[in-house]
Every structure is written in structure tokens, then in C-alpha cells.
Amino acid sequence: MKFRYSSTICPFCSTGCSFNIAVRDGAVVASGPYHRSPVNDGKTCPKGHYAYEMISGNERIYSPLIRKNGALTECSWEEALAYATKKLAEYAGPEIGIVASGHTTNEDIYALKCLADIMGSDNFTSPAAVGIDAAAGSIADIADADCIVVVGNLALSHPLIARRVANAKDRGAKVTVVDTYLSPTARLADEFIQATPGSECKAVKEAAKFIEGENAYVLFGISAGDAEASIAAAALNVAEDKGVAFFAFPAQSNGRGALDIGAFTPIERVLADKTIKAWYIMGEEMGAVEADFVVVQDAFMTVTAQYADVVLPAAVFAETEGTATNAERRVQRLHQATEPAEGTKPHWRIVADVASGLGTDLEYETSEEVFTDIAANVKGYDGLTYAALEKDGFLIAPRKASVSAGPEPASVKTSDEFPIVLSMTPTIWHGFGSAGTYSKNCPTLVQESPGIWIGINPDDAKEKGLQNGTKVTVSSNIGELTAAVKVMNSVAVRTAIIPAMRMKDICACAVTGGRKTCAVRIEEVA
Known part of the structure; x- marks a missing residue:
């Protein structure tokens, strides 16, 4: 053995x-x-x-697929690549949208950027491109802070960051948390400021009065509310006014790397571009994507893949060599533990094959060769090598925080028909977007949290005769879903929380329409 x-x-x-x-x-x-x-x-x-x-995982894809007579059908790599490149060549660059998942490696994203350049498209984006880019110091330094303001639910979205916050509190730091409910992060706090939809920026500004000491941090997580960039801007303004460090944590494992590599065109702008007729999507769950032509390369049969015209099967992280850049801009190595599953290829290799089919040889034979190009062309990565990253990785020096202007958060208008304010939340067992795809292909995580649930206040549960586990229909003016009830003292009256993830083809977006908050009605399933 x-x-x-x-x-x-x-x-x-x-x-x-x-x-x-x-x-x-x-x-x-x-x-x-x-x-x-x-x-x-x-x-x-x-x-x-x-x-x-x-x-x-039981949703892994092991063979290329082409849509024939309305159905995805297995085919050879040669056939899939030939068909994909033939069709892509029919579109002008501005007609093609390219999406890179922030869960893929720097090498994967860089290769896809090269492909975007070959196709002449500036519509190169990532879910990480939400207008927020800030990393101050190192994650380890957070544990030595005198004072910390946390915006969002880091204990569930980034548990090991929350551990550093807990370490700091144990050493005497004062912790203030801004969140939409009394979350596990909020329960760490000395001061909890509850933000209702539309009031998030005001709540963040209120936190400023609790900042004291010279070694203080403002930490911005995810799921703090809608209009994420505006809330982050409010947090950055507080940090700058107080002269303290501002640290934002992307949702995706390599979200920071995606921005560094060049996938910074705002994703909302690309998705709203009605001139885009074809999509090339690498490793990202985007729900149903309807266009003239869609290519998806992914390890799993996502909803997006189900709508594709061509599906190219990719390796998962443990089957891949490469690098990823974390929230503090530490570039680290992924070492391949096992060969890619039969029928699959690393993302960067698939992209190189597509580029070759379009007439350009990227000349990459290994992921290390891709990284050599990154080191030669991406600011901050200058001169880095795989060998230099082997011990602790490389911590790129922080740069001035940047947060783009965005729409102000909007309040949620309830009514007799929809009297409950629903907010999305991360969970300890599952991730966001394509990370949700990952977790539902991990049997132990699914066993611990097998489906979508809805958290409600005990008084609301009593009024409706609901108990833990009761099946309910959650409805909004957009749509509805069925979920099991969790009765939670941490949730305020006339509010509810729901995981920001997709499980068993059920997603909170069915009722929120892509927002993190909305008004809903909750009724027991007859």
C-alpha cells in the first residue's frame, strides 16, 4: 500500500x-x-x-456533451471542441460574454483572459467583479487588533477569519458587528447593530462610534445586504475617517486572484448587455442562461450546464496544479493529489485547446508555464515562481482600497400579502454560487444540511402553528419555493432568513430574483 x-x-x-x-x-x-x-x-x-x-461527486461530468435535437448528448473531445470553436468563430468579439469563476486557479483565469483577447471580447468578467477590492495587512494580524468592526456574517461565510476575530476578543479587543440578524458573528460582538434592508449604510456609519485604539480593523464580509458596493463604500469611508485598516473578503476562493488577473469588468454590466449573443462560462453556476450559443466548462452538471449547447468536463481542485490568491493577497500553491478523472481536463488545458481550435496556440504544456506568463505580465506577481511559493506562499503588498460607486440599498416594502422581510445568509455547511455546487457534491455536507430551510422567529411560528421541520411555501411577487422551517430566537419578528445557495435544484433566487432581500409570505404546505 x-x-x-x-x-x-x-x-x-x-x-x-x-x-x-x-x-x-x-x-x-x-x-x-x-x-x-x-x-x-x-x-x-x-x-x-x-x-x-x-x-x-454524483453530479460530475465525465464526457463532453453537445446539444443535439434539443438534448445534451455525449461525444468525443474532438467533436465537442470542433463544434464549439466553429460556432464561436461566427460571433464578433463584443457579442461574446466570458465568465471566469473565482473558484478556479490563477492559471485557469489567465488562460481564459488570453482566450477573451483572441476572440476580441472585452466582456471578460467574474462574480468577484462587484466593485470591491481591498486587503489590508495579513489575516494573522487581525488576531492582534485592539478593535474590530465586522460587516456581515463572517462566522458562517469565512469561519477561519471569524476565528481570528474571536482570538482578538479573547485578548481584549472590542468587537462590533453589523448584520441583518443576531447571527453567530453578531453573538461574538460587544456591540451588535442590526441592519434592516435599506438601512445598511446607516448602520455601518453608526458602528464608527465604537472604533477606538490605533490597531483597529473594519472587516467587510458578504451577505450584509443588497447594493453590496454601496455598503462596502460606507465601511471604507468609516475606516478612512478613523484612520484604520479596511479589509474586504470575496465570497469565492480565488476572487482576489480573478481581479488581479484581469476579470474586473463589473459582472452586472456584462450580464445586462443585450448585445451579447454567445457565452463562454468557466466553472460558474449562473442559473439558466439563454442565448444563441452557450459553452460551459465545468466539473459538475450545474443548472447553467443544463442550458448549454456544449459542455466540456473539467478537473476539480484536487486534480489540478496551480495557484490561488486569497483575501490578503497571499499567492499559494495547489498541488495535484490525483490524476484528473477519466474524460476530464484542467480548466486551463481546455481553454488552450479551444484557443488552438480558433487558430492560436497558447503554447502551454503545464500549469507552471501559464504561471510564468502571469509572473511576466500581472502587476504584483512579478518574478514569482512555483518554487518561491512552496513554503508559505507569497504575500503581495496591499494597495489602496478601491470600491466602485453603486446604487444605494433599497428598503423592502412589506404588505398584507407579503408581510415578512426575507434575507439571505451564508451557512457553515455550504457556499455561494458555484461553491454551493461543490458542497452539494460532498455527501457529508449534504447529510448535515440536506436542503433549503427558512429561519423564522418563535412568535411568527406560534402565530402560524409552525414547528421545526414543518414544510412551508415561501412566496414573493417573483416566485415561490418549498422549504423546512427552523424556529430561531436570533431572527426578529416579521423577518426570516434563508441560505444563499442552491440545493436539489431549489435556490433562494426563486423568490428573491437575485436580490439578497425581499418581502415574502410563508404558509404551511397543505
Whole structure:
């Protein structure tokens, strides 16, 4: 029996935790701590601990697919690539939208940027491109802070960041949390400021009065509310007015890398562009995408893949060599633990094959060759090599925080028909977007949290005769879904929370329409 460990980076959030993947006789069997990491000190959250299970996820794709007579049909790589490149060549550059998941590697994203240039498209974007770019110092430094303001629910979205906040509090730091409900992060706080939809910026400004001391941080997480850029701008203004550090944490594991590599065109602007007729989507769950032609390369049969004209099967993180850049801009190595599943290829390799079919040879034979180009062409990565990253990675120096202007948060208008204010929340078991795709392909995570639920206040539950586990219909003026009730003292009266994820083809967006908040009606299923 041959047994070895291979170190890698967690594919879920942007903390960038390292862990070891245990390989026995060539097969991945478990994961274990990587104690040397300066980011997470050998600790992982449940998502990272069970991430290796996605290698054999039940939704994995093992063969290219082409839509024939309305149905996706297995075909050879040669046929799929020939068809994809033939069709893509029919569109002008501005007619093509290109989306890079922030859960893929720097090498994958850089190769896709090269492909966007080959196709002549400036519509190169990522879900990370929401107008927020800020990293102050290192994650480890947070534990030594005198004072911390947290905007959002870091304990569930970025658990190992919340651990640093807890470490700081244990050492005497004052912690203030702004969130939409009494979340696990809020329960860490000395001061909790509850933000209702539309009041998030005001709540963030209120937190300023609790900032004291010279070594203070304003930490911006996710799921703080709609109009994320405006809320982040309010948090940045507080930090600048007080002369303290501002740190924003992308939702996706390599969201920071995606911005560095060049996927910074605002995603909302690209999605709203009605002149786009074809899409090339790498590793991202975007729901149903309807266009003249859609190419998806992914490891899993997402909803987006189900709507594609061509599906190209990709390797998962444990089958890939590469790098990722975490929230603090630490560039770290992913080491390949096992060969890509039969029929699949690394994302960067697929992109190179597509480029070749379009007449341009990217001349990449290994991921290291892609990284050499990154080091030669991307600011901050100058001169980096795989060898230089082997120990603790490389921490790129912070630059001035940047937050783009965006629409102000809007209040949620309730009515007799829709009397409850619903807000999305992260969960400890699942991630956002394509990270939700990852977690639902990890059986242990699914076992712990098998489906969508709706958290409501005990008084609202009593009024409606609902108990834990009761099946209810959650309806808005957009749509409806069915979920199980969780009765929670942490949720205020006439409000509710729901996980920001997709499980078993049920997604909160069915009622929110893509927003993080909306007004709903909750009724027991007859």
C-alpha cells in the first residue's frame, strides 16, 4: 500500500486555508491538517474538511456533451471542441460574454483572459467583479487588533477569519458587528447593530462610534445586504475617517486572484448587455442562461450546464496544479493529489485547446508555464515562481482600497400579502454560487444540511402553528419555493432568513430574483 499527503488550498471561500489531501494507492481517501499554514494554523471549517469528497461527486461530468435535437448528448473531445470553436468563430468579439469563476486557479483565469483577447471580447468578467477590492495587512494580524468592526456574517461565510476575530476578543479587543440578524458573528460582538434592508449604510456609519485604539480593523464580509458596493463604500469611508485598516473578503476562493488577473469588468454590466449573443462560462453556476450559443466548462452538471449547447468536463481542485490568491493577497500553491478523472481536463488545458481550435496556440504544456506568463505580465506577481511559493506562499503588498460607486440599498416594502422581510445568509455547511455546487457534491455536507430551510422567529411560528421541520411555501411577487422551517430566537419578528445557495435544484433566487432581500409570505404546505 502506498500512502502520501498532498497539500492544497480550500476551494470554498477566500480565506485560503491550506490542508493535506490523503492519497492511498492513487485514490483520495481523506483530508488532514496542514499545520504550517500562516493562514489557518492547521484548522479548517467543515467545508474545507470534507472538500475532497467532491472528487467523486454524483453530479460530475465525465464526457463532453453537445446539444443535439434539443438534448445534451455525449461525444468525443474532438467533436465537442470542433463544434464549439466553429460556432464561436461566427460571433464578433463584443457579442461574446466570458465568465471566469473565482473558484478556479490563477492559471485557469489567465488562460481564459488570453482566450477573451483572441476572440476580441472585452466582456471578460467574474462574480468577484462587484466593485470591491481591498486587503489590508495579513489575516494573522487581525488576531492582534485592539478593535474590530465586522460587516456581515463572517462566522458562517469565512469561519477561519471569524476565528481570528474571536482570538482578538479573547485578548481584549472590542468587537462590533453589523448584520441583518443576531447571527453567530453578531453573538461574538460587544456591540451588535442590526441592519434592516435599506438601512445598511446607516448602520455601518453608526458602528464608527465604537472604533477606538490605533490597531483597529473594519472587516467587510458578504451577505450584509443588497447594493453590496454601496455598503462596502460606507465601511471604507468609516475606516478612512478613523484612520484604520479596511479589509474586504470575496465570497469565492480565488476572487482576489480573478481581479488581479484581469476579470474586473463589473459582472452586472456584462450580464445586462443585450448585445451579447454567445457565452463562454468557466466553472460558474449562473442559473439558466439563454442565448444563441452557450459553452460551459465545468466539473459538475450545474443548472447553467443544463442550458448549454456544449459542455466540456473539467478537473476539480484536487486534480489540478496551480495557484490561488486569497483575501490578503497571499499567492499559494495547489498541488495535484490525483490524476484528473477519466474524460476530464484542467480548466486551463481546455481553454488552450479551444484557443488552438480558433487558430492560436497558447503554447502551454503545464500549469507552471501559464504561471510564468502571469509572473511576466500581472502587476504584483512579478518574478514569482512555483518554487518561491512552496513554503508559505507569497504575500503581495496591499494597495489602496478601491470600491466602485453603486446604487444605494433599497428598503423592502412589506404588505398584507407579503408581510415578512426575507434575507439571505451564508451557512457553515455550504457556499455561494458555484461553491454551493461543490458542497452539494460532498455527501457529508449534504447529510448535515440536506436542503433549503427558512429561519423564522418563535412568535411568527406560534402565530402560524409552525414547528421545526414543518414544510412551508415561501412566496414573493417573483416566485415561490418549498422549504423546512427552523424556529430561531436570533431572527426578529416579521423577518426570516434563508441560505444563499442552491440545493436539489431549489435556490433562494426563486423568490428573491437575485436580490439578497425581499418581502415574502410563508404558509404551511397543505
